[in-house]
Amino acid sequence: MATTAPPDSMPASQPTYADVTRDVAATLGNPTKGYYGLLAFVITILLIGVGALLYQIRMGLGVAGYTPPVMWGVYITTFVFWVGIAHSGTLISAILFLFRSAWRTAVYRTAEAMTVFAVMTAGLFPLIHVGRLWYAYWLIPYPNQRGLWVNFKSPLVWDMFAIGTYFIVSTCFLILGLIPDIAAIRDKATGWRKKLYTITALNWRGTDQQWRHYTRAYLYLAALATPLVLSVHSVVSWDFAVSIVPGWHATIFAPYFVAGAIYSGVALVITLLIPLRIVFRMERYITTDHFENLSKLLLLTGMIVGYAYVVEYFMAWYSGNTFERASFWNRAFGDYWWATWTMIICNGFLPFLLWFKKIRRCIPALLVISLFVNLGMWFERFVIIVVSLSFEYEPYAMGHYTPTWVEWAILSGSFAWFFMWFLLFAKNFPTVSITEVKEIIPMPRKRAS
C-alpha cells in the first residue's frame, strides 16, 4: 500500500473516493433469491460430497477406485489442482504489489479470497486420501509417550509445513488488506452489519500512526509471501520428483508446477471475476483492461506450461531411458490417451488464441478459455499421477484405475465447498479493495479545482 503506481490505467470517467465506497458497499447485503438459490445448490452438492466421504469412512478406502499399483488417484489429483488454484491469488496480491502494478488493485481481493478458500479445499484431500482422517494430527511433531517424532525427510511432512504456512500467511494477508475496507464499510453500515464490521475492523480509524505501521507490515508480508508462493508448489512437485516413478523423476518439476499453478489460478480468477463483475455491476472498476492483463498472464504461464510439456517428452526421448520413453509413449497413445490429449489441447494449444488482442478483450471468449484451462489443468495432474503410476517398470505390475462414484462425489463436493465459502465472502465482505482502488485515484486538490 501507500506507493502504488500512478493512475495510468483508470478510465476517463474516473470515480471519486465517495463513489468507490458507495459502489463497493452496495455489493454487500440484501441477497437476492438467485443468490440464495445458488447457495442452496452448492450446499446440496456439498452435502452429497460429505455423504460420500462418510460412506468411505464407514466402508474403508476400498470404495475408492484404487487398483494396485495406482494408489494415488482422484484425491491427490484434486489436492494438487486446488493447491495450484491457490497460487495466483498471492501472485496477484503480493508479487504484483511489489512490482507496483496498479491494475491489480481492482482484482486482487477476489484472487486473495480465492487463494484462502482453495487452500482450505486442498488441505482436505491428503486427509481424505489417507483414509483415517482423525489421525491427521500425527503429521504434527508433538511430544508423545512413545518418544516418536515425525519423519522430516518425508514429502508428506514437507507438504504439511508448506501448505500450513501458506494457509496461515495468505489468510493473514487477506485479513490485513480487509481491515481498512471493513472500517470504510462500517462507517456506512447499519443494524447487525454495523456491529459485525465494528468488531472486525479492529478499531481501525486510518490515523497517521496506524497507516505508518500498516503500510510497513503489508510490505513485509508481501515480501514474505512472494518466495512462499514459489516454494509451496515446488514442495508439492517434490512429492513426485523425489520418487523414481518414470514421468515423475525430473528436475523441471518445480518450475513446471509453479507455472502450471499460476496458470490454473489465473484461469479461475478470470472465471470468478466475469460473473462477479456483471452481478455486482463493477464494470467501472473491473474493466476490459484488467481482463486483458490477466489474459496476458495466462498467455505467459500457458506458454511456459506448453514448453514444459515439450521438454518432458524431449527428455524422455533424449535420456535414452527405456522406462521414461515407454511411460511417455503410454501417456500419449495408451489407455489414458484421452486424458493426455485433453490436457495438451486445453493447456498447450488453447492459450495460443490469447496472442490475438481481440480475443484477450472478448469477455465471453475469455470465460470459455478459462473454463477449458481449468479442465485441462485438472487432467494434467490426473495424467502425471494416475497415468505414470499405472505404467511403471514391470508389465505384471501395471494396472488400470477408474475413479468410482465416491471419488466423483467427493470431487464435486470440493467444488461446492469452495464456492460456498466464496459466495458467503462475496456478500459479506468487499470483493474489490476500497482502499487500494482509491489509492490509484488522485486526491482532489484545491489548486487544480
Added chain:
Amino acid sequence: MKASPGGILAAYRHIDSATEAIGALKKSGYDDFTVYSPTPNEELLEAVAHRVSPVRLWTLFGGLTGLVTGFAMTMWMSYDYAIVVGGKPIGSVIPYIIIMFELTILFGALSTLVGLAFHAWRTNQRGPFDGRFSDDHIGIFVPCPVERRPAVEQLLTAAGATEVKVEIG
C-alpha cells in the same frame, strides 16, 4: 476506555489543504496531532514525517527465530528418535531446509502482525473520529487546552478546512 482529549477537529477535501495545515501546525510548534485519511498517502506521510515503522525489526527477528527453530527442531527430533530412513543420514540438512524455510516465513509473518498490533496499540491516538475520514475526507485533530483553541481553529480554517469544530474532552 479513556475519554477523547479536547481539541479542534478539522475536515479537508483537498490533499494540498491538509498538507498545508500540517505544515502550519508544525511551524507553530504542534506535534501531538492526529491525521486521519481514507488511504495511505505519500504526501500526508511526508508532511507528518514519522520515522520508519519499527515493524520491520519484528519481521527480521521473527524470521530469524523461525530459521533457528526449524533447524533446531528438525535436528533435535531426528537425533532424539534416531532411525535411519532411506539410507540417509539421521540429521539430513538438505531436506530440512524446506522446514527451516517454511518456519522462517511463518514466524516472520506472524511476528510482523504481532509487531503491527503492538506498535498500533502503543502509538494509539485517541481523539474524535468522523465517518467521512474513511470515505473521502482527510481529518486533522489537534488536542489543545481551551485558551489555545481559537488560534488553532483559525490556523486550520486558513489552510482550507471544509469544517472545523471544537471537541470537548
